[in-house]
Amino acid sequence: MKQIYLYDxxxxxxxxxxxxxxxxxxxxxxxDIAPPDGLYRPKFDGEQWIETITQDELDELNKVTTLISDTERIDALEGAMIEIFETLS
Known part of the structure; x- marks a missing residue:
């Protein structure tokens, strides 16, 4: 058995x-030519696999999203609760 690689x-x-x-x-x-590891959107040009992802798309994929800490979440919730109580008073 051998692996083969399908393209659209x-x-x-x-x-x-x-x-x-x-x-x-x-x-x-x-x-039967395997795409190399590390390609995000491989395209077969008839002889080899090439990368087709744009730099902008790659930058978006690699964008670091920061998660807020538990302390920041608690502070935000406390602030929201204070605002709610002040509007109810």
């Missing part, structure tokens, strides 16, 4: 399948 009409990677090792003819839109 735009030649973008969409999955993996397995065929018999002795099968020399690959189905259409498959290659």
């Amino acid at each position: 009409d735009n030649h973008l990677f969409i999955g993996v399948d397995v065929v018999e090792s002795n099968n020399k003819i690959l189905p259409e839109k498959f290659t």
Whole structure:
């Protein structure tokens, strides 16, 4: 058995399948060349896999989101409660 790699009409990677090792003819839109690790949106150009993600898309994926701490959450809730009590008074 060997793995083969499926791509769509735009030649973008969409999955993996397995065929018999002795099968020399690959189905259409498959290659036996594995996409290298680390590609976000691999595209097969007929000879190799290339990266197609833009720098802006990559920056968005790598954007660090900061989570607020428990103390900050409690402070925010206390502030909201004070505002509610002041409006009710």
